[in-house]
Amino acid sequence: MTAITIERVARSFGATRAVDDVSIAVRDGEFFTLLGPSGCGKTTLLRMVAGFCALDQGRILFGDERIDTLPPHRRNTGMVFQNYAVFPNLTVGGNVAYGLRARKVSPGETRDRVARALKLVQLDGFAERWPHQLSGGQLQRVAIARAIVIEPHVLLLDEPLSNLDAKLRIEMRGEIRRLQKLLGITVLYVTHDQEEALAISDRIAVMRAGRVEQVASPREIYDRPTTPFVASFVGTTNLLNGIILGREGDAAEVEVAGNTLRLSGVGGNAGDKVILSLRPEALRLLAPGEAAPPRCVTLTGTLGEVEYLGPVTRFSVTLADGATLSLMALMPPTASGTVTVAFDPQRVVVLGVPV
């Protein structure tokens, strides 16, 4: 039960800056996720906290104690590896007891704590089994039990679900979340799967090329992304280029693909370029002759490809300047040719000037 403070941490491998001046403050008892594409530095950062990767600069603290100078075996972190790393030469019980033996816990207490930990991960009665007799999901549970039984300061999980099939992945992530809440432990979780990150986390840090792009709650990350990368990496979105024509107080007139939109809460001055993020589910294709709902603004374009996906239909609309909008609707479109797309300007996210 410890807060993690990561201060101005950096590490280069050759010419690549794997982690580039990152600062993150994880709160006590928080489920904190590092999310990003492969190679963004999220695993390197996690391994820095565990002690398997040295820092070029910066420091890491658990609570008030600086730990980046400690060797990995003295940091008291519980780590769950991507490939589980269950010792094949020990039984399930032996695996879970391994860290307790290293801490010289008495045999009686070890037995009790191992039994409790196995029960927590729903593996009671498995202590005598050997790892090769277990399924992937069961190995995963052993790895988790082994990590939590030592009562670590923080629990570190490195893409723990990526080797499981889709159904088990959803089941296990619920279970990990349940355990975390039950134990009240601080979790640092690494994944490249944005849906997983949204479902499980208290807060998410989206990383790209060694840097943190945004730290926020899942809702905020999805609804109020602050960079085009976050907007497009988390979920799907339409990114449109626009120019501010003029402003009236809080509201601004923005020109997008030959249409002029009145949007509120937009910074910047007349002539500034902006990027608009429009989620596919926020857009509505109007039926022929249908009027736009109140408060909605509209764009016109040409209907393109229609993909029927079962529960939803996905289709695209090409705007006058050639930009393509992706839309999602419950029903296939009835209109064709030139169509009108309506959306609530409240759901538009205006991102900064493209760099």
Next chain:
Amino acid sequence: MKAFLARNAFPLAVFAIAIAFLGLFFLWPLLKVFGASILDASGRQFTLANYTSVLSNRFFLKGLTNSLGIATAAAVCTVLVGVPFAFCLARLPIGGKAVLLALAALPLVLPSFVSAYALVLMFGRSGLVTGALRSLGIPFDSIYGATGIVVVYTLTLYPYIVLPVTAAFKSIDVSVEEAAQNLGASRARMLRTVTLPLVLPSILAGALLVFIEALENFGVPFVLAEDRPILSVEAYKLFVGETTDNPASAGVLGMLLILCTVIALLVQRGLLARRNFATGARRSAPLIDVSHALRRVGAAYCWLVVAAALVPFIAVVVISFMPFSGPVLHTGVSIGNFTHLFERSYRPLTNTLMLATLAACGATLIGVPIGYVITRHRSRLSALIDIVATSPFAVAGTVLGIGLVMAFSSGFLILTGTWLIMVLAYMVRKLPFSVRSAGAILHQIDPSLEEASINLGVPPALTFARITVPLMLGGIVGGFVLTFVTVASELSSTVVLYSGPWTTMTVAMFQALEGTSAGVAAAAATVLIICTILPVALVYRLLRRHELSML
């Protein structure tokens, strides 16, 4: 700097030991040999006269061409025999593959000069088969000479081709072959244009090993060459015969042997340079459905090759239990040869067992940590150590032996005549295998297992003992036994280094061959076969067959 030293204490310590050991007992002796070859009789003045005198000597030139010709022929013949064998084993639906593969690997641990000697017993001037053929009126010249040597090499070295090439045939991704067929290639065309080119690197790698083995082998030409000059044998004879302090001619021959190996290595590298065919097979290529007749032919071929390679050894064992009077064989059963062999002393046998055990312990204790560090701590230094630690395999045993004698017969450390110098020679020679085999075992142990242990609070050194060593143990024991058996049948450096009290089984057999006690030689051969087969059979489950070709 201090933090760097603390974090890397273990690899640095291992590297220090590796450099000290290899520098002292491998590089320093080789430097001595090189020095002898470029210094005049006084040992002080630089000269190329030794080279010109050896290279203008018809006898030695003949030796050079003989050695190169025989080694090349051996490489070609083993490829011709081994590649079809590997193909049948990997891709045809024939029965008994596990047994076939085990029998095919067997010659690697058996002493090859025993096979040569068996051929003499059967096809020599007074051989069993020669006599039988002559009595039938079929003229048969004896087996001696280049042909016989190449035959023995083919029968004993073909596993160097079979093992890697079988693995290569199996690792071809099925989709590559399917793509070839989908694009309109017939099955024969596909084999020629896709499958064979993909296994070519493995074939070349195996052929190089055969070439080096054939070049450095001492026992086989000693038995079969008679008076034809062969480099490795002549270097030995010159060295034993030379009385000056500066064995110049032996040094030159030694350097020539090393040079040939280096050239072969470079040629192989050149051929492989642009052929990195890691296909990363998702699903290995399936067995090829062939007609019943073709399947039979394939199976018959494999069993025939295996039988031809093993019959000489079986023949020696049988013959060793038959009575001899001098060189003449009689029918009947007798253990006379064995009583004759051991009548003076059991020392050769106990020496062999002791020296092989010590050498295997030494090679394992030094080689496994080196292999571990090279695999787990990648750096430029570890790449360099890797090259130095695996290069002894390219140096002929005779040459290493000569170098060790030159380096340690005087000066600060005198070892000649002791058992220690023999053990050191064996350790150096088997180090490449220990290092590579430890590396191969480690490749199958995920580093995250060690990290998990450290993460749970166990310090690195203790983690190595509690997690890494137990997981490596099977492979280490297998490697230990293979080192033991190959040392037990080592002859080329032994024959240079042994002294009276430290006569080994191989030397006893070698001496019996020099004399005329054919029966004693056969008995010694049988004892050697038992010394090698028995340990291998005991730990066969632990052996990793694909690694045997690294011996």
